[in-house]
Each structure stands twice: as structure tokens, then as C-alpha cells.
Amino acid sequence: MKRINKLFESQFLLDPNLHMWVNRFTEDFTVPYHEHDFIEYCYVAEGNGFHHIEQEIFPIHKGQLFVVPIGVAHVFRPVTPARSSKPPVVYNCMIDLHLVAQLSRFQEQRIQEHLSSLGNKNTSYFSVIDRDGAIENLMVQLQREVSINDPGSITMLHSLLNQLIVIVYRRIHTDADAPATKTADFNHVIHFLEQNFNQAITLTELSRYSGWTTRHLQRLFLKHTGQSFHSLLQHLRIQKSCEMLRNSSLKIGLISELVGYRSIDSFNSVFKRNVGLTPSEYRKSSTS
Structure with a gap:
């Protein structure tokens, strides 16, 4: 039986002035299996559990980053509802297509094409491993800037997002560029x-x-x-x-x-x- 996907919409979840949002969320069993009309970078910071995405289920661990394009259904789940387990703690960085267009103006053509593919509903998800802590550091800074909203925060957010996009893109294509x-x-x-x-x-x-x-x-x-x-x-x-x-x-x-x-x-x-x-x-x- 095909699962029914709930649609998470950017107008209800993202800051309308920033065209994005970043949170640090302890996963549970209340969030439904869902897709969204925005692009999401999900970084596993703590705990363990499973990532149900498309038709697959993956055990997850600290250091994994999943890039979830528009139209791809997924949900994170703890191993068990018991309080003794350590549920996944995930940083979710959500950006809408308006912001993607803004960021693309400062990126090389191949990265522009990469960003465009994440929004066309024809691209599957992908994941990378944060071996040196660079991705986690960016996620922490992004979540902080979204929360404090100080003068210059928008500029800082755009800078951090561009770094995240480039680092992830490089990790994806490392093997392709190797001998x-x-x-x-x-x-x-x-x-x-x-x-x-x-x-x-x-x-x-x-x-x-x-x-x-x-x-x-x-x-x-x-x-x-x-x-x-x-x-x-x-x-x-x-x-x-x-x-x-x-x-x-x-x-x-x-x-x-x-x-x-x-x-x-x-x-x-x-x-x-x-x-x-x-x-x-x-x-x-x-x-x-």
C-alpha cells in the first residue's frame, strides 16, 4: 500500500523575510511521512534511528547529511518510543526557490545547475558524510544566525548557505573527480x-x-x-x-x-x- 504523504509548505514553516529556516529538532513518532515545496538539508547531529525516504529505510548515525529535493517524501524515526533510547537530533536547513535563485547568482554554472535540479521534482535525494566536522559547524552557525536575527544576519546567512552548498557539492563529486x-x-x-x-x-x-x-x-x-x-x-x-x-x-x-x-x-x-x-x-x- 502506498503511503499518503503530507505536504509541508514553506509559507507555514519558513521565515517570509529570510525565505528559509533552520531548526535543531529531536525526532519522534509524531511527525508524519511528508514531502515539501522547499529544499532541505538534514544533518544528523546526535542519536540513532532510521531515515524513511522514498521507498528505502536507512539506519542513521551522527555525521550524515541528507539533501532532500522538492517532492521527495521522507521522515526520520527513533529506534523505539522508549525513553531509554537516544532519538536522532537533526539540524534541518530549509530554503525556498526564491532564495535558491538569489544564491545561484553567486555560484558557478555547474553549481547553479545542481541547485536547479533540486527544485525540479525530478531529482532523487543524496547523502554525504561529514568526516571533518565542517558541515556540522556550518549548521550550528546557520541555526544561531536564524535565531538571533542581528544586523547583518541575512548577509551572514547567505554566506554560510553558499559555503554549505559548495562543500556538499564537492563531497558529492569527489569520487567523480578522482582518477x-x-x-x-x-x-x-x-x-x-x-x-x-x-x-x-x-x-x-x-x-x-x-x-x-x-x-x-x-x-x-x-x-x-x-x-x-x-x-x-x-x-x-x-x-x-x-x-x-x-x-x-x-x-x-x-x-x-x-x-x-x-x-x-x-x-x-x-x-x-x-x-x-x-x-x-x-x-x-x-x-x-
Whole structure:
């Protein structure tokens, strides 16, 4: 069944003089699945949970930034309603098309085209990892300037927004600008891992497959994914197990084997640590 999307409109959420707004919001279960008539930069600052976006569900963690174009439906959710969990805390930077047009005048043509694509309802979302804290710093400054509204705040906001747009654009295209052979080779490594995540795969095996040393592979995983090899492998296994728990009636013991865990106790422990619920609790919450 297709979810019904609520439309969040800029006239009710954005400052009409600024044509934007920035908030720091602790996500809960009251915000509906929604799309909006403005562009949104969402930065995960704390906690954990899930990002439901388009037809996908992603575990989220600190340092992720999602760019949500006009017309793309999404919502952030905590792992569980329990107070003991740490819900996601997200900075939301919302800008309307009027401000986009203003900012575009100071950007290069390729970035102008990038901004235009975010408003034409034909572009999917994308995400980047804030490895050096630059994006978080900009979000903090943006939220502060919106809140204080001091003399010069509009000029400062436009400067900060332009920096955010450029930094995110550069992060998106870093791999595209890298030497094609190196990027392609590492993409083969990722593809190999995605196809064999349920095997007893090791970094040493990946080293033999790729021809790179284990130490260099560790650096490449951090550079290209923002995670270590072991964290990414665990993420792939948990993500696949979540899909199986939501969409099948397979026994949990069988699911644990299918995603690469030889011990159901180990699977339960890792799943609870990453998701905040046991596999059976997650299955019950996702089907209720």
C-alpha cells in the first residue's frame, strides 16, 4: 500500500523575510511521512534511528547529511518510543526557490545547475558524510544566525548557505573527480562486499581480491564510506536482516544465518546494539 504523504509548505514553516529556516529538532513518532515545496538539508547531529525516504529505510548515525529535493517524501524515526533510547537530533536547513535563485547568482554554472535540479521534482535525494566536522559547524552557525536575527544576519546567512552548498557539492563529486581507475577499482570492492556480505569475509580476503594492503583498504573504506570495513559489513548485514524481518515470515534463526551470523546469540546481540530492539521486537514494531 502506498503511503499518503503530507505536504509541508514553506509559507507555514519558513521565515517570509529570510525565505528559509533552520531548526535543531529531536525526532519522534509524531511527525508524519511528508514531502515539501522547499529544499532541505538534514544533518544528523546526535542519536540513532532510521531515515524513511522514498521507498528505502536507512539506519542513521551522527555525521550524515541528507539533501532532500522538492517532492521527495521522507521522515526520520527513533529506534523505539522508549525513553531509554537516544532519538536522532537533526539540524534541518530549509530554503525556498526564491532564495535558491538569489544564491545561484553567486555560484558557478555547474553549481547553479545542481541547485536547479533540486527544485525540479525530478531529482532523487543524496547523502554525504561529514568526516571533518565542517558541515556540522556550518549548521550550528546557520541555526544561531536564524535565531538571533542581528544586523547583518541575512548577509551572514547567505554566506554560510553558499559555503554549505559548495562543500556538499564537492563531497558529492569527489569520487567523480578522482582518477577513474582508482574509484572504479574501489567500487568493485564495495560491489564484492555487497554480494558476499553473508560470507565469512575478512579484510585479508579483500586485500587478496583487490591487490591493496589491508592498511590501505582501511583508509579507502573511511574515505569513501565514512565507516571502517567491519562497521560497513555489520551495517550491510543488519540492513538486510531488517528487510527480511519486515518483509518475510522467516524464522529469526534462519535470518541470522542468511545474513552471515553463525550464532543466533551473536546476531541478537549485534542487532540490539545497532537497532535498539531485539529482532523479534523490531519485527513486531514494523508490522503493527
